[in-house]
Amino acid sequence: MPNWVTNKVSAPKEVLQSLINAEGRIDFNTLITFAGSFPWNGIDSAAEQCAEVISGQPLNEHPLIASLQQSNRQGANALKLNDEQFEQFVQMLRNKRLTGHFHNMDFANANWGTKWNACDQDPDLEAGTLKFDTAWSCPEPVLKALSAKHPEVEICVVYADEDIGSNCGTLKLKAGEFVSRDESQGWNKMSKAEQEKWQAFAYEVKGWEPEPDDD
Incomplete structure (x- = not known):
């Protein structure tokens, strides 16, 4: 099983609507579509x-x-x-x-930068947020495509891996490009203070309570 990365995208409702399909679900195909066909659930x-x-x-x-x-x-x-x-x-x-x-x-x-579509979805267009999980990584190509479609709007994304404190951060995009990135480094490259900072950040993004060993 993959590590699941929780992503929270913040933008105006009309921007986020571009990632919602006809069934009301977050769907990366609305922006970057596979033109082929593969009607099987598994790959032999x-x-x-x-x-x-x-x-x-x-x-x-x-x-x-x-x-x-x-x-x-x-x-x-x-x-x-x-x-x-x-x-x-x-x-x-x-x-x-x-x-x-x-x-x-x-x-x-x-x-898409991830092998599956958005999972464990929680879209809230009225609040201007989309929350969803992806396998292993934040879907950066999808976010860039969303930003390119709405070049006048700044989009903010926070993401966090279930490996708490690693593979997490804040991204800001405009006109299809990242304008700022504040992300954790490799765990062993961080100071104790940095590790604690990113652990707290990741727990907040995931909506989890800190483990006792992390205190």
């Missing part, structure tokens, strides 16, 4: 490996990951896939040709 690894081989997908830059990928791809054989796996394989190739990405998760990682 065997189908994906076959798609990677036949499309000449480069190996990961990390040597250990590249070694694992290469080992897995050696056994890839599209003719041995079952019917559903084969349909996924074919659709991945269609998507790759059309969009440059095999499936919606591949697209999301590259274009």
Whole structure:
């Protein structure tokens, strides 16, 4: 399971409305849309490996990951896939040709900065806030797209990882660019005072009570 990052976006109602779909939910597709199709809930690894081989997908830059990928791809054989796996394989190739990405998760990682859409949502347009969780990171590309669509408005974002005190901070955007960033450093790079500051910040963003050991 990923670490969940809580994000709170503050802006006028008409700005935040740009992230709300027809069902009233926060939806990154309203700003950055996957043009392909992938009607399955899960991604079959065997189908994906076959798609990677036949499309000449480069190996990961990390040597250990590249070694694992290469080992897995050696056994890839599209003719041995079952019917559903084969349909996924074919659709991945269609998507790759059309969009440059095999499936919606591949697209999301590259274009949203997180592998899933907004989770655990709490939109409050009247109050001018959107609160939602994302996997591993703050969805910076989505925020930049929102800001670019409303260039005259300054948007403020606070975010905090469940790894309390790490991967958290405040972002301000205008005209599609970050105009200020106040973010925590790596945990071991911070002084004790900085660690305590960012822990308090993260607990407030998450809406959690401090753990006894953090006192």
